[in-house]
Amino acid sequence: MNYRLFVFLLALLFPAKPAKAQEGSTVAATDAAWCWFSDPRALYHREKKEAVYFGYINSSGDVMVRSLDLRTHKMQEYTLHEKLQQDDHDVPSFLFLPDHRLLAFYCHHNGDIFMRKTVNPEDISSWEEERVILKKDSVNLYCYMNPVMLRDEHNRIYLFGRNIVRRKNGINQPWGETGIYCIYSDDDGSTWSKKTNLLDNSGRNTPQYVKYATDNKSRIDFLFTNGHPKQGADISVHHMYYEKGAFFQTNGKKIGGFGDLPVLISDVNKVYDPEAGKARSWIWDIALDAANRPVVTYARYPSETKHEYYYARWNGRQWNTKKIADAGPYITIIKPGKKLLEAHYSGGIVLDHANPGSIYLSRQINGKFEIEQLKAGDTAQRVSVTGRSLVDNIRPYAVSRGRGRRPLLFWMAGNYYHYTDFDTNLKMIK
Structure with missing residues (x-):
């Protein structure tokens, strides 16, 4: 057994x-789950209020974000995307901008990469429209989001995750030429660079x-x-x-x-x-x-x-x-x-x-x-x-x-x- x-x-x-x-x-x-390859999946932020912001996937496949004010104990909740996928790989990751608005990134498990931005600082009750910043196609499948901002590079935002290239020399493969995508933004996520592959795995057919x-x-x-x-x-x-x-x-x-x-x-x-x-x-x-x-x-x-x-x-x-x-x-x-x-x-x-x-x-x-x-x-x-x-x-x-x-x-x-x-x-x- x-x-x-x-x-x-x-x-x-x-x-x-x-x-x-x-x-x-x-x-x-x-009713909440997360994986461990998209981070930060929870963030502490202290400005006008002191709060923790965290995301998860529920059993309906909704991409969720919550914030808990650590002083007042008030909890806010917002659904970033209804019924995206019942899959914990889709869990959102977060980044605070210099103006204290929040960026959220989430994905299909081997599909698209999405992004949303809050309208107001330190407030998850209102968000700008969802954007697809990496779109799956007949070759590329995306998963995981890991945003990083570097102050010494004028607050450039880097975003990293997995890219499965399904076809090599015209032949479909189970995992393909798997790579790690890298894109970056110099304007708080409004526009993004072309995709670059971070790692070369010498043709190994494994992610x-x-x-x-x-x-x-x-x-x-x-x-x-x-x-x-x-x-x-x-x-x-x-x-x-x-x-x-x-x-x-x-x-x-x-x-x-x-x-x-x-x-x-x-x-x-x-x-x-x-x-x-x-x-x-x-x-x-x-x-x-x-x-x-x-x-x-x-x-x-x-x-x-x-x-x-x-x-x-x-x-x-x-x-x-x-x-x-x-x-x-x-x-x-x-x-x-x-x-x-x-x-x-x-x-x-x-x-x-x-x-x-x-x-x-x-x-x-x-x-x-x-x-x-x-x-x-x-x-x-x-x-x-x-x-x-x-x-x-x-x-x-x-x-x-x-x-x-x-x-x-x-x-x-x-x-x-x-x-x-x-x-x-x-x-x-x-």
């Missing part, structure tokens, strides 16, 4: 005793995945794989960064300029080599420390039912890597009569970007996924965020409020069957 199905049936037969709710935790949104970090001034860091872990045992983790028109290895060695794109993945130094580690991998998070050095989290997969979390920090000369925890198996619950589709969906391990020595993770404890907080330097000291839960707690996301302040913590709570089939809410701790 499948492992997760076995645990699921045991939970039905012998339900756990309910636990007291975590002090300070609230349900931020019911690469990227996570992004920035100092919001001059630098963008990229943590990426050379494929999907279910499509190869040799899935590695790489890092590079962009600054002042050029791309660099982690150690500062120049790779090439913006005009030299795409960067060949096989030429980029590895954070993790699966040949040495003897397990495929996938990425979870990247942040920059106070010295602008990258800190990353990722998962290794000795088997489908044994996921492991790792933390790596660049010390200026090399990556210092540490195993953080055994995560348990995949989060996907397999319904009777269904097959396992996503064996590499872990509970999740993320960083407080204002203090990347602080880690939040989801791992299986007594048959359910629970959220924990710990310090990278002392993994034995764990603080339980959830416990004795009746449902899984997965995909945590820490929303930074600045150095010296505790982040706002979000996560999904419920039963997760597939990215198109979920019964989850978003919870948060302020």
